[in-house]
Amino acid sequence: MKHLAQGIITRRTELSESYFLLELECQEIAREALPGQFIMLECKGETFLKRPMGLSSADPEKGVISFIYHVTGKGTRSLHSQLIGETIEVIGPLGNSFWKEKNARTIGLVAGGTGIGPLLMFGNWALKNSPETEIIGFIGAKNAKMICGEKEMKRFAKEVYCATNDGSFGYKGFVTDLLTEFLSKNSLESIIACGPTQMMKKTAEIASERNLQCQVSLEEHMACGFGACIGCIAEIKGQGYSMICAKGPVFDASEVVWKESNL
Numbered sequence: 001m002k003h004l005a006q007g008i009i010t011r012r013t014e015l016s017e018s019y020f021l022l023e024l025e026c027q028e029i030a031r032e033a034l035p036g037q038f039i040m041l042e043c044k045g046e047t048f049l050k051r052p053m054g055l056s057s058a059d060p061e062k063g064v065i066s067f068i069y070h071v072t073g074k075g076t077r078s079l080h081s082q083l084i085g086e087t088i089e090v091i092g093p094l095g096n097s098f099w100k101e102k103n104a105r106t107i108g109l110v111a112g113g114t115g116i117g118p119l120l121m122f123g124n125w126a127l128k129n130s131p132e133t134e135i136i137g138f139i140g141a142k143n144a145k146m147i148c149g150e151k152e153m154k155r156f157a158k159e160v161y162c163a164t165n166d167g168s169f170g171y172k173g174f175v176t177d178l179l180t181e182f183l184s185k186n187s188l189e190s191i192i193a194c195g196p197t198q199m200m201k202k203t204a205e206i207a208s209e210r211n212l213q214c215q216v217s218l219e220e221h222m223a224c225g226f227g228a229c230i231g232c233i234a235e236i237k238g239q240g241y242s243m244i245c246a247k248g249p250v251f252d253a254s255e256v257v258w259k260e261s262n263l
């Protein structure tokens with residue numbers, strides 16, 4: 001069930017260059033949120049629309065949720081200027097969640113940018129609820145300073161590999177090239193990808209070529225976040241156009257019709 005709630009900012013932690021983890025006290029959402037779900041968050045300042053943010057944790061006992069943001073534009077700049085103790089309006093939890101394939105013992109998590117957030121929540125969920133699951137993490141970034149969430153992922157993953165476009169840390173190249181190289185010598189039973197659309201599209205191709213189950217968390221500009229404005233569509237095979245916020249954001253990658261834009 002979604003709630004319109006007031007979240008109190010309790011902590012901001014810098015994870016890497018312009019990537020921050022924000023913790024909010026918000027009992028209603030913390031009690032119910034699942035990995036893969038998101039919130040719509042008031043950013044104040046000049047922004048009228050709330051911004052969707054994928055949850056990176058939800059602690060029902062402490063009543064605290066968190067998400068990772070990257071300072072990109074108006075909304076995130078304004079969010080970044082808000083102080084500890086300030087209250088912001090939040091709607092959530094929204095959307096569907098990642099699912100664990102029954103027979104998947106080894107799962108690859110492929111993250112780009114703030115896509116790391118929902119994958120951290122999934123990994124911590126798996127550690128608690130499915131401890132036999134082996135997680136292998138893949139994190140991509142432009143350069144070493146922008147690698148986000150490696151330390152946090154190492155808390156639950158058996159191995160974590162990083163790729164940077166300029167080779168300043170880990171593998172030189174795209175995280176999807178690193179995934180291809182890994183799969184030439186090792187196996188995975190399932191993949192979950194969250195990050196830029198091109199990264200998820202390529203991950204979907206890699207999975208399809210190897211017959212691996214793959215989930216992706218799609219992103220589109222969102223105005224409402226719960227199916228009221230029809231502003232966030234994606235074409236899904238056999239279903240026509242679906243609203244990402246209501247039917248997703250998590251989809252089976254093999255069902256997504258990948259395009260430059262759906263609008």
Ligand SMILES: Cc1cc2nc3c(=O)[nH]c(=O)nc-3n(C[C@H](O)[C@H](O)[C@H](O)COP(=O)(O)OP(=O)(O)OC[C@H]3O[C@@H](n4cnc5c(N)ncnc54)[C@H](O)[C@@H]3O)c2cc1C
Pocket residue numbers: 038047051052053054055067068069070071072073074075076077114115117218219220221222249
């Ligand atoms: C389901 C979902 C989960 C998300 N989770 C997170 C998260 O955990 N952390 C996070 O930082 N961001 C997340 N986003 C993106 C976020 O909602 C904002 O769009 C983004 O932070 C930029 O907002 P802004 O107001 O700072 O930038 P704006 O001033 O709105 O835009 C700055 C630039 O970024 C582009 N842009 C804005 N939104 C998107 C988008 N969704 N996709 C591609 N380009 C875009 C604009 O076209 C513009 O060029 C998520 C989006 C979705 C749909």
Ligand code: FES
Pocket residue numbers: 221222223224225226227228229230231232243244245246
């Ligand atoms: S954001 Fe309004 S329908 Fe998806």
